[in-house]
Amino acid sequence: MSLKAFKRALWVYHLNTGSCNGCDIEILAVLTPRYDVERFGIRLVGTPRHADVLLVTGPVIKQMVPRVKRIYAQTPDPKVVMVIGNCGSEGGVFYESYNLAGPIDQIIPVTVYVPGCPPRPEAIIEGVAKAWVKLEQLEQQGVL
Amino acid sequence: MEILSPQAIVKSFKTTLGGGLIDSKISEREIAVKKNLFITIWINVKKEAFRKAVEHICQLQEYPHLAIISSSDLGDSVELIYHFTIYYGNHLQEISLGLRVRLPKKDLKIPTVTDLIPGAVFTERETQEMIGVEVVGIPDNRRLFLPEDFPEGVYPWRTDEKGLPNDMFRVLPGRKPK
């Protein structure tokens, strides 16, 4: 199987673990006419079963931990986890709060970090490109 | 309904509550170019007079808007402020009214106001779980924000021994815990 087909048809599932909505509306903005990621074959799907990429936002509230793990398990391999935003990457301004279990990489393995509070839509698209690179590496290692 | 001046409002509290009123303050701030006033009234009442004060606010305005209850841990007591707004719907005539009541730590109980203001349930629930004040007669006794496995008897906004223990939160590397 060619990896090219894989790269050009990434289906994305958006998982919010307690974010402030800032990253989430930028992810949505990526879909809208101005940025239109569908032209790269990227599209948001409604269930993790269909997803290739998990877009995770938010600093992971304690109540969300089992759900994050379950969603990760529900996503079929090969899969890539992308963290959008500072909170998800390293806790951000909420790091010291008593109700956090994150950042996300302490709960599930993360491949791509897109920092920013929130990152610009362009940065999110670039993050997806980074995910492609990661997939290529996986192919070279014979994982795919 | 007749719109009273801030001074008249304070006066009406004095007549209604009598000795139940500890003190009061009117704070006025001039805003922007035209220097219109942002008026806040602070009413400090005794715990016994609290219900009567809320009833009196309901007299001043048919449906007073209870925005939120704020709570502060003052060491030996907990202070609740019921933030009301009255006279809304009229251009620049709204008044923010803070009803302050102090509860000693030995007896952290306050009667509910949900019979007068049905929308107050959320904020009373939050007050219960965050500062540990028991709201007597609250129609819904569950937690609002905290997870179900959050330990009993720990209240995040308390600063005494019932506050958060040190192992419940993290400290950024390189930062001193306060």
Next chain:
Amino acid sequence: MTVGETRKATYTIPIGPIHPALKEPVRLDLTIDGEEVVGVDVALGHVHRGIEWLGMHRNNPIQSLYLAERICGICNVCHPFAFAMAVEQAAGITPPERAEYIRTIIAEMERIHSHLLWAGVAAHEIGFDTIFYLAWRVREDIMDVMEYVTGNRITKGMFQIGGVRRDITAEQLPRIRQSLEYYKSIFGQLKRVFLDDRTIRMRTKNVGILKREDALKLLTCGPTGRASGVAKDVRQDQAYAAYADLDIKAITPDILTGTVVGDVYDRIIVRLLEVKQSIEIIEQCIEKMPSGPILAQPKTAALLNALTKAEGEGIGRAEAPRGEVIHYVRLEAGRETVSTWKVRAPTYTNLMAMPTLLIGGQIADVPIAFASIDPCFSCTNRAVIVDRKTNKKFLLTDKELRELSIEKTRKLKC
């Protein structure tokens, strides 16, 4: 964990939504009888980040300003706005007049973007994706202007205690005006799409009715309350920022239709008219903006020092796109952090109205009725459906709810 979740653990998809409408940290427990909703309970807390605790124990007030900005990613102007006003009142700082005007302009820009965002989301809820795309495309223009003026699309970092951090210069005004002209030119089109479309009317008229008296009792605020005829708008009612100089009138649906029903359609009217109102407010602010400094204390270290020494308390109130935001702040002399901080976001009280909105309606109406208060949190939301007859509980994610909703539109359409 609910009954349904334990019984059918594998089917629960807790993070349903892919679009922001119902992404609340809120769970609705619906009791249904057949297709009719007979009971609603709201469970909050999936996004509880302990922000107030952080502000009271970790941060100095200037740091907390940025924390306040991150309470919500959509209405992230009104929170620092209210927080700054509260701290200013507590510490006795008066922001310069020009800063008040700049604050107002930014807040109104945010209202335009937020209402357009909501319009798209609401269209999406009833299955009009084309309108969703249309609304979001239109919204990009104000995003550009906000970026042009503040440097950021979402979190603007404009506010400082005692003023604003960036000035709006004369060179920037033409671009702002150009954007306002653009919105004025398409306003008629937006109005036609959202108010005259038959399907939208069918889906929103007499759905999710909130009567004036209930709205008052349940302390609703913002467009939700105004659509029920409560002419409560902080910008009109209380003097703050540049609004104190302008003659603002709260928008109620009877301005357009002559009557107040308090349904979802009325909420659309209120929000649409508020977009127009915001354009007018920005225009007036640009026109009347006084010159002068933009910060009461430009030196951050001196400001921090003053705040540490200050003693007092204050309330900041601002009208966010979704309703009234209130921050209460108490400062203690010698303490670096604020000693008490309480935040009231509009959805906090608007959610109280949720049972009234939903009970008696159909399941398919839940998404649009729920979205109509423009709830503003972030993530999970799903409903536990209890069938009265069989007493079975099962979970519906909001995606399923949305499907039901879209299906209803479809039925109405053809």
Next chain:
Amino acid sequence: MLNLLGIDNPLELAVIIVGSFILAPVFGMLYRGIDRKLVARMQGRIGPPIIQPFRDIRKLLMKENIIPDGAIQWLFTAAPFIALIASALLLLYIPLFGRGALLGGTGDAILVLYLLIIPSLAFVLGGFASSSPYATVGAQREMVLMMSYEFPLAVVIVTLASRIGLVTNANPFMLATIAANPIWNLVGPLGIVGALILVFTLIVVTIGEAAKVPFDIAEAETEIAGGLLVEYSGRNLSLFYLADIIKAFAMVSLVVALFFPYNLSPLVGIGIPVLAGIVDGLFFLIKVFVVMFLSITLIRTAMARFKISQVSYIYIIAMTLIALVGSILIGIDLLVF
């Protein structure tokens, strides 16, 4: 090789087999790509490349195939195959590329009606087998919708066949017969109006058939994953995806076969078989494109963007009534002329 349909030219047989099994799915996917592109353009976006559906399917084949614990395993796995096979079978009975159908014979017009149900039924079965409440709700709704649009479809086919049965001795419930006697040639002005109404009905039915994920009307094309498919992943999902595409193509081909069976080559007088085959094949593709554009792409976008909300909210009553009006007109036409 069996001498199917009395086709004795092995070349032609080969062409039909290739056409049914390879060209039809390929063009089906291509049209799906075009549809997504056009919808995106109408929504002010650039949209995915036309070959996107191929990429999607190739990618899905690379993915892990998860069968959830709670599912009825054999049914869960079988349902996508049933859907694909039934859709592929459809292609054998519907005349494609201006040729006759590979299989076919007495009553195939009725058979097609049943075959159209099977893929939907397989979707429903898969939904029930996932035993997710979400998929179950989806399955129930799909069944209701399915029953609704089969009815007007039946009215259309029965009307056509009855009218055509009056002028020919061949079995009218054969697509070949219908193709040999286009309705437009048989009726007068009133009948033409009636036939146009039937075309309209069929187009509306096609929307229902093609927007298979019924609750997701706005996204049925861009998001194959509706409620029914919530638990499916990997290969199984790709089978459903393919079945969906093939069924849409078959459905549109059926519209073409029923109402626009004309070939181009006799009109322009191309006698060479190979050339005529190519010309007819291309003409068929154009016809399919036009019908697909009108029924799926355009109406879908227009309904969201402008508003076509004149039709009653109950598919079964309104569309059936409209179809009946069409058939009555054709009947009156018969009496008058």
